[in-house]
Amino acid sequence: MNSLKLKFLGLGVFFSVILNAQINVLWDAQYTSSSLNQDIASIVKLDGSGNVFVSGTSFQTGSNSYDIVTVKYDNNGFQIGSPAIFNGSGNGIDEVRDLAIDNMGNVYITGLTTATGGNVNYITIKYNNSLTQQWAVQHNGPLAGSYDEAYAIAVDNTGFVYVTGGSDFVAAGSDYYTIKYDASNGNMVWGVQHNGVSNNIDAATAIALDANGNVFVTGRSFQTGQDLNYRTVMYNNSGVQQWATSYNGPVNSFDSPTKVKVDGSGNVYITGFSYGGQLLDNDYATIKYNNSGVQQWAERYNGPLSEEDNAYDLTIDNNGNVYVTGRSKGIGNGQNITTIKYGSNGGAPKWLNTYNGPGNGFDEGRNIMLGNSGALYVNGTSAIFGTNNDYTTLKYDTSNGNIVWEARYNGPANDADQAYSMDLDANENIYVTGGSKFPGNGFDFNTIKWCQFETSAGQDTAICVGDSIQLNAVGGISYSWSPSLGLSCTTCPNPWAKPLVTTTYVITSTNNSGCTDSDTITITVNSLPINSIVANGPTTFCQGGSVSLTGPNNMNWLWLPTNETTQSIVVSTSGTYTLIVTNINNCSASAQQTVTVNPLPNVDAGLDTNVCYNSNVQLNATGASNYIWTPALGLSCTNCPNPLAGPLSSTKYFVTGTDNNNCSKTDSVYVTVKVTPTSSFLKTSDTLCLDINPNLGLLNTSLNSTSRIWYFGDGNSSTSLNANHTYSSTGTFVITLVAINATCSDTAIDSVLVKNCLSSIGENSLFSDLTVYPNPSHGFISVQFTAKDNNPILIEIADITGRIVFAQHVTPTHSGIRTDLDLSNFNRGMYFIILSTKEGKKAEKIIIE
The missing domain is CATH 2.60.40.10 (Immunoglobulins)
Structure with a gap:
């Protein structure tokens, strides 16, 4: 929203809008008597219906004198009926000083009239709302040829009219004279004279009523040694004086009040001007009395040049703040409209505003009023180059004294326009009247209605x-x-x-x-921001990967659906990512980026397995399209799913499988290389006698085995470490020992002949006459056998696990050999005694008890 400063040249209206309002002249209404006669309106008042009454002094050709003329306008500025013209009996000067309207719309005017014989008397007139005169009464003082002039009028709500002014009394000069009239007929109810303390010039110039009907008048009163003072008098409603008090300025000189007001508590406020001395000239002088006439405070204002400073009007708000306006000489310019706000306790002004018009000349505030909104209005006259004086109305912010707007009216003759009176309606439309120069007419009544109205388009x-x-x-x-x-x-x-x-x-x-x-x-x-998303890599990738997405610089960022507010985000899941960027002007734009995350293949290298040394095992990978095996050592191929693996030592193989999306996953399989056992065994005999002892003892001498299986050739088997098997039939039986280490095995094969020995003619076998005794023994045994030759013979003793626990070489010196062995330190149990030559071995089971 922008302020306006416009000038309507055609209407002669200028207004400056300091804040946000516009002031128009809704209408202006002229009254002229005839030709170049002087017609000056001095008062404007509204009745309860919004009708406008203007009164002033006009030169009437018919009476060839100045008469009191009152005009009624409706609220649209149209004149209603003919003006009411009052010409006194002396056919001389008749002047209006004040106007009041009662709650019935009756109009009361007071001032002065020239009576027959040339006396000047008070004149008080009542008109009904149509300006039909109801009565007119004069007051003529007791002194012959006296000059009696009424200055102010007030009406109460009970049908009475109060007038005050100055009246000449015998030997006393002029005195205050205040009259109460019956409004219905104009009869005087009472009239009271107030003669100042020095029995000299006294004239009341302002009047006010309180809510109880008490009457307060103020004016100027001469006191010996003090010159003219403010003199304020309170009467009750019966005209009995309650108190009277004076204010004398600092230099015992000319002090003249201009306005009196009473607040709701009965406090009385006076303003006017008071001479401050040759160096100071006149100053504003504003005084507050309580309802008993005791002065509460008195404040003076001396302008910056200590020259002529005159206050003309005051008003009071509901908080007891006092507003005064008038004129004061400024530095480097003429008189300025100077408006002051005092607090309820007086003291330094809360604010002071000096208005110097565009002509840098004579500016004077004559009227001050508060509107229903609390705004303050001042009306007066201001000089401007080229147009002489203009009507000038100012609106103030009462909180700080700033001027909200100023409005000026320049009449059609582009000449002097002097405003004297202002009134407000409930909507704070402003009515101003005064005298305005019209082409060919001289000065005429000119009444305008300022229309105060604000249109707001809102904030930019x-x-x-x-x-x-x-x-x-x-x-x-x-x-x-x-x-x-x-x-x-x-x-x-x-x-x-x-x-x-x-x-x-x-x-x-x-x-x-x-x-x-x-x-x-x-x-x-x-403009909208330019939005784009930049990825630092591919936006399609495999699970476990990520991509950084970055928005433009110098923005506010919002990523959806993550709700992150950083310029860059790292994405590792599939989805459509939306970036909303907002620039410094709060404009937004969006961009999207789709990210595809492919799952990894379910690569399986299979279960861990075993392989025998120098053997192969087939590996089998699944879940992908292509495979790479590492390490390559021991594999039949590295890029097939099922290579043969023959490592020389235990190895963990890794397979990386890649699917059609080029996603890879690695699994592993551990191939344990088992040592291939060496299977071997010893038997107690190559031949068994079925009819004597068909029991065969077998000693396991295998290496690197963890388990075994004995096959005895007759359909029987055993998994014991060493075996002891009894045959039940004759024949040659193949004995097989399968030595096992995990999945690795080795086989040793031998045979035994089982026969019936008692029926045989004997056999000639190695160590066929081997004898061990005693057996069982307690550790001392004798071994006896016949050697075939002189070759060395190895005698060994093995425990039941096949572990050799004793060894001794014997060299035969004759064919029959006996060897005694001390085995007393052996643990009890079964052992095998083994005789070995280069031709073979012979074993016999022994028991140590």
Whole structure:
């Protein structure tokens, strides 16, 4: 929203809007008597219906004198009926000083009239609301040829009228004279004289009533040695004086009050001007009394040049703050409108505002009023180059004294325009009257209605390209938007706006009083940000991988669905990722990137397995399309799924399988290389006698075996370490020992002959006469046998596990040999005694007890 500063040259109206309002002259109304006669309006008042009454002094050709003229206008500025003209009996000067309207709309005027014989008397007139005179009464003081002039009038709510002024009394000079009239007929109820303390010049100039009907008058009163003082008197409603008090300025000189007001608590406030001495000249002098006439405070204002400073009007708010206006000489310029706010306790001003008009000349505040909104209005006259004086109305912010707006009216003759009176209605429309120079007419009554009206288009705002925003104008009842481009409507208060470029829209609206105001709103159209997502690698990859996605610089970032707000994110799962970027103008744009994460193949290298040394085992990988095996050592191939593996030592093989998406996974299989056992055994005999002892002892002498299986050739088998088998039939039986180490095995084969020996003729075998005795023994045994030759013979003793626990070589010296052995340190159990030559071995089982 932008402030306006416009000048309507055709209307002769200038207003400067300091904040956000527009002031129009809704109407101006002229009254002229005839030709170049002087007609000056001095008072404007509104009745309860909004009718406007203006009264002043006008030169009437018929009476060839100045008469009191009162004009009625309706609230639209149309004159109602003929003016009421009062010409005194002396056909001389008749002047209005004040005007009041009662709650029935009756109009009361007071001032002075020239009576027959040339005396000047008080004149008080009552008109009904149609300006038909109801009565007119004069007051003529007791002194012959006296000069009696009424200055102020007030009406109460009970049908009485109060008038005060100055009246000449015998030997006393002029005195205050205050009269109470019966409003119904103009009869005097009482009249009271107040003669100042020095029996000299006394004249009341202002009057006020409180809520109890008490009457307060103030004026100037001469006191010997002090010159003219403020003199304030309180009467009760019966005209009995309650108190009287004076204010004398600092140099015992001329002090003249201009206005009296009473607040709701009965406190009395006076303002005017008081001479401060030759160096100071006149100063504002403002005084507060309580209801008993005791002065509460008195504050003076001396302008910056210590020259002429005159206060003319005051008003009071509900908090007891006091506002005073008038004129004060400024530095480097003429008189300025100077307005002051005092707190309820007086003291230094809360604020002081000096208005120097554009002409840098004579500016004077004459009237001050508070509106219902709490705003403060000052009316007066201000000089400007080229147009002489103008009506000037100022609106103030009461919190700080800043001028909200100023409004000036320059009459049609572009000449002197002097405003004297102001009134407000409930809506704070402002009515001003005074004298204005009209071409060919001289000065005429000129009454204007300032129409105070604000239209707001709202605060300037910004949107993004492609967006729309709803405007919302407030104030007025009819609207017109321009330009129309981008608007959904141009005559509604709240159109939707969708401009393509930055646009300033102007709203002009009119209220129900016909006031028009304009405001602007600028909609800045900001461009959208350029958004793109940059990946630092492929966006299709295998499980376990990731990709970094990065948005543009100098933005605010929002990634969905992760809700991350950083410029870059790392993605490791499949999905569509949306990046919303917002620039410094709060405009947003989105971009998307699809990421595909392929699962890894379910590669299986198979179960760990064993292989015998110098043997192969087939590996079998599954779950992929292509395979690579490592290490290559011992494999029949490295890029097939099922190579033969023949490592020389235990090895963990890794297979990496790759699927059609080029995703890989690695598994492993551990191939344990088992040592191939060496199977061997000894038997106790090559031949068994079935009919004597068919029992064969077998000693396992295998190496590197963890298990074994004995096959005895007769259908029987055993898994014991060493075997002892009894045959039940004759024949040659093949004995097989399978030595086992995991999956590796070795086989030893031998045979035994089983026969019936008792029927045989004997046999000639190695050590056929071997004898071991005693058997069982306690450790001392004798071994006896016959040697075939002189070759060395090895005698060994093995325990039941086949472990050799004793060995001794014997060299035969004769064919029959006996050897005694001490085995007493052996543990009890079964042992085998083994005789070995290069031709063979012979074993015999022995028992040590």
